[in-house]
Amino acid sequence: MTEKQVLNRAVVEDFxxxxxxxxxxxxxDEWLEMLTDDASYYVPPNxxxxxxxxxxxxxxxxxxxRIKSRVKRLKSxxxxxxxxxxxxxxxxxNVRIRSVVENVAHVTANFVVYRxxxxxxxxxxxxxxxxxxxxDGTQLRIAERKAILDSEELARLGSVSIIL
Structure with missing residues (x-):
């Protein structure tokens, strides 16, 4: 996001x-650079x-x-x-900007991850x-990332060893 760009759906989608x-x-390691220094990552129970x-x-x-430890372990x-x-x-x-409050954009999107x-x-x-x-100035950074699974039966999905 450049100084002249306004936060909009296209900017968020590109991110x-x-x-x-x-x-x-x-x-x-490059993905970690997209995160804030106090970022969190959640996958709640279905x-x-x-x-x-x-x-x-x-x-x-x-x-x-824990995110940094997870990345270190995955790279090993x-x-x-x-x-x-x-x-x-x-x-x-279906990327949507739900709100922007005090320099924090609340964003939702649908996903499918094939493994x-x-x-x-x-x-x-x-x-x-x-x-x-x-x-953060002219860039976006992930402060919180939550992946909410639609699956009714998690056992069928096996272990979730990747970052969703």
Whole structure:
């Protein structure tokens, strides 16, 4: 986002598409640069998508330190669930800016993440993202990222070892 650009759906879409590309290409260090210093990443349980991570068991409830640890682990050849790395392809749609309050854009988008691994069935993770995007001068940064899965049966999806 340049100084002359106004925050609009196209700007947010480009940002989310870049994020999807970085994750699909396993450029996780570059993805980390898109996050604020106090970012969080959540995947709530499918039976309580609006629950609070402080009193409900989430699939993922990471603060920035846990996010960095997750990335370090995923990049390691000792991460057996991702060695060799899965191939993923993300589809992002229905991007909406819900509100902008004090330099934070509240954004939602639908997603499908396809995960391919040798000798495993194709996994399809479908749901919606809820973002809090910090407007930092001329750039956007992810302050909070929530991936809410639509699946009714999580066991069929297998382990969620990738960043959704």
């Amino acid at each position: 989310l598409y870049e994020e999807a590309s970085l994750l699909d290409e396993w450029r996780l 039976d309580a998508p609006d629950a609070d991570h402080h009193d409900t068991l989430f699939i993922v409830a990471d603060d920035i330190h 050849r000792h991460a057996h669930a991702e060695n060799p790395k899965s191939k993923t392809r993300r589809m992002i749609s 391919f691994r040798r000798h495993e069935q194709i996994r399809e993770y479908v749901g919606r993202y809820e973002y809090k995007l910090a407007i």
